[in-house]
Amino acid sequence: MKSIHEKNGLDAASGGITLIDAHHHLWNLDTHHYPWLKNYDPDSFLGDYTSLMQNYLPEDYAQDSSGHRILATVHCEADHDYSDEVAETRWVHQQAERYGFPNAVVPHIWFHQDNSEEILLGHLKFPLVRGIRSKPVTAPSPDQVARVQGVSGSMQDDKWLSGFSLLEKYHLSWDLRVPFWHLEEAAEVAKAFPDTRIVLNHMGFPWDRSENGLAIWRKGMQALADCPNVLVKVSELGLKDRPWTVECNRSVVLETTELFGMDRCMFASNFPVAGLKISYDQLVNNLAEILDGYSSSQREAFFWRNAKAFYRIEL
Incomplete structure (x- = not known):
């Protein structure tokens, strides 16, 4: 199996780890509109993300990931202009045709809008689409959860749930992205749709590492x-107020792998966003260090086999 670097005539990593990256982004700000990358939000959970406000193309990803043997990647929607959601999917497929990656694509639709199925069918004209990421309405903090429950676009909204049912109809998965104070509500959705495959993004964002915050998480x-x-997905463990270190993140990673089992966890870089706190090489090496106590077959499942199966990637 050739890596993405070998496919593009680049030097293949002599060492490093063989993996499938289950979550990264690409964008071209010269040709497409990403509102958050054009209008800086000082209140973002990312902190100062001005360094992201430039093109991030396949060449950039290949350079960042060159220390490891990347078999395939999954592109996740990056808050592209939602008035033209299919445009991002079209552009990502053009990159895949040229570079041999991404190898699976997760675009966006709004579940609660009247044109949900129309937009979904637009995405499905492209062969690499494997799932959908649609962010439900969420509260800004744990103490405000009750205020949004049942509102339009929330996980209790009948119209949102009707749109969500399209995933089962079209054999698609859901990339779930909510802060940790909405995880129990997401579990209710998962129980209501047991035949829909779901993957939690970014470990549910365990931002609050206090005793109370971790208890909720x-x-x-x-x-x-x-x-x-x-x-x-074991990903995006960067915290606004501290660096990415093994010591800081070991416990939440191991708690996650113990809860779900290594057969239900997968590596995801969330590059270039994670690059605000850590290099690609160090991210992979840090996770490998944290997971050193697992067997080689379990680590292989984590780093690439689980993503291959979940996103139906052909190597």
Whole structure:
């Protein structure tokens, strides 16, 4: 199996880890509109992300990931202009035709809007589409969750749930992205749709590492782990107020792998966003260090086999 670097005539990593990257982004700001990359939000959970406000193309990803043997990648929607959602999917497929990656694509639709199925069918004209990421309405903090429950676009909204049912109809998965104080609600959706495959993005964002914050996160993670149709991406562990270190993230990573089992966890870089806190090479090496106690077959499942199966990637 050739790596993406070999396919593009680049030097293949002599060492490093063989992997499939289950979550990264590409964007061309010269030709497409990404509102968050044009209008800086000082209140973003990312902190200062001005360095992201430039093109991130396949060549950039290949350079960042060159220390490891990347068999395939999954492109996840990057908050492209939602008035023309299919444009991002079209552009990503053009990159795949030229560079041999991404090898699976997760675009966006709004589940609660009247044109959900129309937009979905537009995405499905492109062969690499494997799932959908649609972010439900969420509260800005744990103490405000009740205020958004049941509103339009929330996970209790009948219209949102009707749109969500399109995933099962078209044999697609859901990339779930909510902060940790909404994980239990997401588990209720997972239980209501047991035949829809779901993958939690970014470990449910365990941003609050206080005892109380982690208690809320653990409760939600347990609820999702109890749903056999839910997997999890171990990704985006950067915190706004501290660096990415093994010491800081070891416990939340190991709690996640113990809750879900290594057969339901997958590596995802979230580059270039994760690059605000850590290099690609160090990210992979840090996770490998944290998971050193697992067997070689378990680590192989984590780093590439689970993503290959979940996103139906042909190598």
